[in-house]
Amino acid sequence: MSEIGLREAMSTLRAVRRLRPDPVYDAVLGRVLEAATWAPTGGNRQPWRVIVVRDRAAVARLGELYAERWRRFAAGYEKGMKSMPEAAAAQSRKMLDAGDYLAEHFADTPVVAVFCFNPKEMAITDAKLDRISVVGGGSVYPAVQNLLLACRAEGLGCTLTTLLCECEDEVRELLAIPEPWGTACAIPIGWPVRGGHGPIRRLPVAKMAYADRFGAAFE
Ligand SMILES: Cc1cc2nc3c(=O)[nH]c(=O)nc-3n(C[C@H](O)[C@H](O)[C@H](O)COP(=O)(O)O)c2cc1C
Numbered sequence: 001m002s003e004i005g006l007r008e009a010m011s012t013l014r015a016v017r018r019l020r021p022d023p024v025y026d027a028v029l030g031r032v033l034e035a036a037t038w039a040p041t042g043g044n045r046q047p048w049r050v051i052v053v054r055d056r057a058a059v060a061r062l063g064e065l066y067a068e069r070w071r072r073f074a075a076g077y078e079k080g081m082k083s084m085p086e087a088a089a090a091q092s093r094k095m096l097d098a099g100d101y102l103a104e105h106f107a108d109t110p111v112v113a114v115f116c117f118n119p120k121e122m123a124i125t126d127a128k129l130d131r132i133s134v135v136g137g138g139s140v141y142p143a144v145q146n147l148l149l150a151c152r153a154e155g156l157g158c159t160l161t162t163l164l165c166e167c168e169d170e171v172r173e174l175l176a177i178p179e180p181w182g183t184a185c186a187i188p189i190g191w192p193v194r195g196g197h198g199p200i201r202r203l204p205v206a207k208m209a210y211a212d213r214f215g216a217a218f219e
Contacts, residue, residue, distance in 0.1 A: 004153055009153050011200065012198055013152045013200070015095075015160070016157030016159060016192050016196050017101055017159050018102070018194055019188060019191065020192070021105075021110060022191050031150060032147055032151055032156070032189075033147070036146045036150070039142035039145070040142055041139040041142070042123045043123055045139065046139075047121030048118075048139065048184070049116045050113050050143075051114040051177070053114055058175065059107055059112055062171070063103075063107040064107075065170055066103060066161070067103040067104070078096065102188060111190065112188050114164075114175060114185075114187075115185050116177055117139065117140045117182055117183075119180055122139050124136040144185055152197050156189055157189070157196050158187050158189045161188065162185050165185070205218065
């Protein structure tokens with residue numbers, strides 16, 4: 001196990017979409033999964049499970065479903081790039097190329113972690129508001145983030161993907177996910193083809209954090 005610090009892991013955790021087909025050993029996977037279990041959940045109900053998909057036929061089928069959706073997403077995204085400044089478009093081009101690689105090689109991904117959640121076990125405090133509810137996701141995605149960070153610490157490449165949620169019924173059938181469980185994301189995991197994780201581009205604290213009132217500058 002590598003010994004990188006938490007801040008280094010957090011500040012270099014990025015989407016790594018080019019993965020080698022080499023196996024990921026159980027001991028490594030075990031550590032990564034254990035990190036996921038440490039995440040907080042509403043009322044500590046822990047209403048999530050993760051399916052560690054390694055069966056080649058199942059990964060290949062997930063890959064077919066993913067590629068269909070990625071192609072549609074990428075075509076739409078590419079249209080939007082026409083109005084982007086040059087530097088942003090170049091960055092997006094890189095992302096799309098890496099995304100194409102993932103879609104084309106999904107079947108060779110050694111592990112796909114599919115996170116599921118049980119909505120019946122969630123205290124969803126914003127369910128009745130007149131907008132999309134997000135609170136339920138708060139009992140799943142901290143576990144996802146722990147897993148991503150643990151992958152990063154191990155040197156494993158990974159990307160949080162959600163395109164497969166569009167075809168939840170097919171995924172449910174393929175992986176024998178019972179009702180009322182839903183799917184939150186699928187994370188392809190493997191050893192990186194290139195450098196793997198590294199520098200990330202994010203908005204600065206000054207843009208993201210406010211003092212006392214929304215919009216008030218945080219010095
Ligand atoms: C909710 C969510 C959904 C995402 N879905 C996908 C996806 O389906 N496919 C994909 O390639 N990346 C997906 N991503 C990864 C983001 O595109 C990526 O984190 C973002 O572009 C920042 O890139 P970076 O982490 O490499 O800096 C998703 C990320 C999040 C948080």
